[in-house]
Amino acid sequence: MKHSSPKLGPFTKRLPTLTSLSDKDLATLAQAADRAVDVAALTDIIPEGAGTDSLHVVLEGWACRYKLLPDGRRLIPALVLPGDVADLGGFLFRVVHSGVSTLTRCRVATLPHARLRGIVDRSPTIRDALWRLTSVETSMSTQWTLCLGRMSAEERLAHLFCELYERLSAVGHAEGGRLPFPLTQEVLSDVIGVSVVHLSRTLNELRSAGLVSLEGRRLAIHDPARLASLGNFDRGYLHLDLKGPPDHPQAKTAA
């Protein structure tokens, strides 16, 4: 593992989308982080069911949480993007029940639980931010359950593409309808819970319909409105609109 500077990079863009944090709060978190390390692609950050004494924040690259069945079948119930905490659930329970693995080469910062506990005990705003982060994860998890349980493969894939675009845009990693897309078809099939064959067909349908195209490791969304409609996508569950437009339902509730 190659060490580099301990900045929290996109994490300090991600958190302010959820709550108002002062520069001092963000600096406090950055100071608490250990040196970031580079982790090779397809490497476990935390094996399934392992204990942990730190939060792992992905600064660069894509990772995932996964669950395996004894016969090797896998589901990826969460994609961890730059600025995301890979193992938030481990903060209180010190064990992560899903595995956490890199998908691409990642740069990962660690926030030791003990240090973070001291910070949240002193700072209600940071505690609030972590609580909100947990709530967003629950909200996303519920949405993914809806996708897996009730949507067609085409709808799931459209929904996923819309979600990834919104999440990556929020940390400055996507714009103009284009986003980095480093997932293999095998990984993608485990994200939307279909076979690789069915994923190939579904991807082909979306391409043929002129909704998206894949160019190397980038995805281009050609018709965001139709894609969102196909995927029944409404970004509300991502809670990216802390300071959203006045007519946004979230803004009304907060007022």
Place this chain on the structure above:
Amino acid sequence: MIAPEQNHYALEPVKVAVSKHDENGVIVRVNDRIVAVLIRLDAAFYNEDRGHWYLEAGFGLCAGFAPAPFAELSDGLVWIAKRLGDGLRDFGKVIAEANLPSF
């Protein structure tokens, strides 16, 4: 219940509407009951799976998450036989009897 070694396998070539295009496939019957539909993956977008056989639908003991595509139709039939508790057998005669079109 018929003893496994007496199970009679038969194939029927069919066109199946998969997604928005047709694919060539076979209905697999065991003792006149449909147990599976296998599809031949012909489209270019299947990449390395192109030309292989895919369990499009499985019924009864063949239901569940689709296994990886089979290189040959006979491999798919062997998989089905295993699911049904049949012993290993040669499916060459079953395939020949089906008089399948050249895929």
